[in-house]
Amino acid sequence: MQPAFPPFPVVMTLAGNDPSGGAGLAADIETLVSLGCHPAPVVTALTVQNTHNVQALLPVSPEQILAQARAILADMPVAVFKIGVIGSAENAVALRELLTAHPDIPVVLDPVLAAGGGTELAGAELIEAIQDLLLPLTTILTPNSIEARRLAPEADTLSACAMALLARGCGYVLISGGHESGAEVINTLYGNHRQLESWRWPRLPHEYHGSGCTLAAAIAALLAQGRELHSDVPHSAIHHAQAYTWRSLQAGYPAGGGQWLPNRLFWATAARGQA
Template sequence: MISVNPPALPVVLACSGNDPSGGAGICADITTISSLGCHPAPVITALTVQDTHNVRALLPVESKQLLDQATAILEDMTVAAFKIGVIGSVENAVALHRLLRTHPTVPVVLDPVLAAGGGTELASATLLDAIRTLLLPLTTILTPNSVEARRLAPEGDSLNACAMALLERGCQYVLITGGHEPTETITNSLYGNHRLLESFHWPRLPNSYHGSGCTLAAAIAALLAQGYTSHSGPPISAIVRAQDYTWRTLEAAYRVGGGQWIPNRLFWANPSQEPEGFNPRP
């Protein structure tokens, strides 16, 4: 029997760019957040011209438009988590700083998208500085890949040193993903409290994927919104489950263009692909 008044789903406010290929950005956020049992509230930070090969153009929205979108949602809904992807401009970083400062109890997952998979730069030197000074101090979980970690913390002479520098800049936790490293197995490393907390090892899959970082960050945000965290320790359960979900989306990925493969964020909806023991609803 269907309840007349079913409980509301947790709301995740996702600030990202629009990717017309549907592989990354706000489309990846919406599908991931919905797949994991939350309600996505998408806020567009930029329009892009891109396909599965590369980004051809980045067109940031005006900072007032970004704030107006987010404010309308926050005045109407209780937001349980923020997810931030492509920022687009220094002005948008300033706007996000203002937004996050007014909601200090809401967890923030920041995926610092600095370049497209095809190599196009998506963050200038001034935007990098703005991310370091304005957004990292307000970030709950930062999810850079190893290339992004080195760019955000160039003073570090190793990934461990980069992670320590990012924690010093104010992030509560840093999850550095290892897909770009020349290793047979992918190692993702979680840092917090001035030390390495845990390393996670995942089998390397054979293809290149469009939107894997967006998927991971959005999954963490959704699971934080669902309550997968501890008041006495780091949100290990959300991070572990989000990595498992992301790996499964890549394992079930498909190719619709001539470039990178697209993670199948609704893999569980196909009975022929549904893995044993995976429950998409936390």
């Protein structure tokens, strides 16, 4: 029997396993715990990777994904779905089946199409499946600018990309600007057929492994905590998730020889230093 009032909101994250601990399920788990949620991780793919790049992507079968998710949904009151690496077009079909069966659970979709080191993680068939099957079921889509352009190749500006993605059924689209030029990173939220708000964050000096996972998982965690996704108050889920992600990157560290890793428990590190 599901508990009526679990001590922490449950967020199901469906993503790939990253053995470096920087991205994927590891990033999601750290973020969700840091923001007061219970993570329910469902493995969509195994990866061979480190802080430099992904060397291999090994998708889990659709049947195994659904079996993992259904076992948890029969036992725990899942508040939010967060989706990262999908692995294959067949897995996208399975995810559509899962989401359609639970239409009242919000969906945060981080469309991970390539690794930070450049390895492709989604071909044309999977991109089409995301466009046709998953975007209509997505509460908020969180692409970076490169992913937005790949998901909406017919558009000639990032704003036009967002409009095209909203037309496919997304509730909101938050395009992050870390891959664009400039002294600041500009993240822009779109919804209701228009641009809603932009945020400017000081650009940090390093490249980071798992920043997109952190942002999407933070939005999912704050939604699960009951925050409004977007509102006029400064502490909406989207605003607070960006602030949390920026501070995680600011406190980041080199664990290997490639990209730096976000310190998603920066608050614990600071508390330890004061003890």
